[in-house]
Amino acid sequence: MMAHRETQQRRPSIHDVASRAGVSAATVSKVLAGVTTVKPENAQRVFDAVDLLGYRVDPLASDMRRAKRRIIGAIMPEFESEFFGQMVSELEGLAEQRGFTLVAASSRESEAREKEILARMHDWRVAGIVLAPVRNEHGPAAGFMKANGMTGVLIDRVLADDAFDTVSADSAAASAEVARALVGKGHRHILVVGLGQQAATVRARLEGFRATALQLVPDIRIDVVLAESEVEPLRTLLSDYFSEGANRGERPTAVYSLFLKGTLVALSEFRRRGWHCPDDISLVGFDDAEWMQVTWPAIAAVVQPVREIASNAMDVLFRRIEGEGGPPRARLEPCKVLMRESVGSPGNGPHSGGGSRQ
Numbered sequence: 001m002m003a004h005r006e007t008q009q010r011r012p013s014i015h016d017v018a019s020r021a022g023v024s025a026a027t028v029s030k031v032l033a034g035v036t037t038v039k040p041e042n043a044q045r046v047f048d049a050v051d052l053l054g055y056r057v058d059p060l061a062s063d064m065r066r067a068k069r070r071i072i073g074a075i076m077p078e079f080e081s082e083f084f085g086q087m088v089s090e091l092e093g094l095a096e097q098r099g100f101t102l103v104a105a106s107s108r109e110s111e112a113r114e115k116e117i118l119a120r121m122h123d124w125r126v127a128g129i130v131l132a133p134v135r136n137e138h139g140p141a142a143g144f145m146k147a148n149g150m151t152g153v154l155i156d157r158v159l160a161d162d163a164f165d166t167v168s169a170d171s172a173a174a175s176a177e178v179a180r181a182l183v184g185k186g187h188r189h190i191l192v193v194g195l196g197q198q199a200a201t202v203r204a205r206l207e208g209f210r211a212t213a214l215q216l217v218p219d220i221r222i223d224v225v226l227a228e229s230e231v232e233p234l235r236t237l238l239s240d241y242f243s244e245g246a247n248r249g250e251r252p253t254a255v256y257s258l259f260l261k262g263t264l265v266a267l268s269e270f271r272r273r274g275w276h277c278p279d280d281i282s283l284v285g286f287d288d289a290e291w292m293q294v295t296w297p298a299i300a301a302v303v304q305p306v307r308e309i310a311s312n313a314m315d316v317l318f319r320r321i322e323g324e325g326g327p328p329r330a331r332l333e334p335c336k337v338l339m340r341e342s343v344g345s346p347g348n349g350p351h352s353g354g355g356s357r358q
Contacts (some may be wrong), residue, residue: 012053020049032099073121074104074130081260082289090310109134114141122148128317132156136200153317157201160330167313167331169304171201172208174335178284179212185345187254189221194258205258231261238269253346254282278344297341305333
C-alpha cells in the first residue's frame, strides 16, 4: 500500500515523458528548450505526453547541469503604470515560451533598491536580466551587471550602452511628431510637464519636442515645469505656474505631458480651474491608458510599443544567453501618436488668455 502511494506521488520524470511520447529523453529536452529542429510530429507527441503526465521541468536538476537557473529576472521602476504592468506580462509569456520562469521585482524608483534586487538575482544565478533602470544606462545597477559579467538587456529609459543591448521607444521622434501636430494646429505657447529630467527618456522627449517646435516656429514659447522625483510636488508647481500666468493675463494654449501621471495631474488642474479640453486648452500625454480613451474628451496620447520592446528584448537576451557575441546593439521602436479629441486649435473655443470658463 505504501509503495503504491509513493508511486502515485512520484514526480513524473523526463524519461517518463520520453517513454510516453516514444522518443528519446534528449528529444524531450530539446522540445522543452524551444529547439526548432525537432520534427513537428515528435514535438507534438512530447507536448501531449507533458500534458497527460503533468510533467514539469525539475529546476534543481537542470540548474546543476547548467550552473545557471532557467530563470529570467526582470526589474522595473514600478508596477502601477499600464506600461510597466503590461511589459512584465509580455516578458513573462515570452520567457515561458522558452521554458524559463520570469521573476519580476520593482525598484520603486530607487537606484539603491534596484542594485540590491539585482545582487539578489545574481545570487540566484539567473540566466539573464531585463532591466528598466530608474534613470539611465549609466546607473549603479548596470554597473553591477558589468562588474559581475551578467547577461542582460536594458530597456525603456536607455539610449545606447557599450556593454549591453538596449531596446526602447523612439521617444525623441514621437515628441517631434507631437510638436508638428500642435504647431500645425496653430499653438504658439505650449507648456511641457515632466518628472525626473535626469532620466534619459525624459531628456529625449523634451529635446525632441523643443528642437522640432523651434525649427518650425523660431519664436514659439515653450515653458517647462519639471518635478524631480515625486508627483505631488508637481501639483503645486502646476498650480503656481497657472496662477502666475493668470496674474499676467496669459497661459499656454496646449500642454504636453512627458509621463502618464503628469497627464492626470494636468487634467485635474484643468478641471479644478473649470477649463475644458480642447476649448480652453489642449492636452497631449506620453503613454496611453484606458481611462484616457474612455473619458470625454478622449486624451491625445503617444502610445509606446510595449509588445515590440518586450519581444525584441527577449530575442536579443536569449541570443546572448546562447552565446552570441558581437558588439551591443541599440534598438529604437517607433511609437504611435494618436491625436484624439483633447487637441484642437487655439481660438476655436472660449479660450481667453488667463481667464477661466465658468
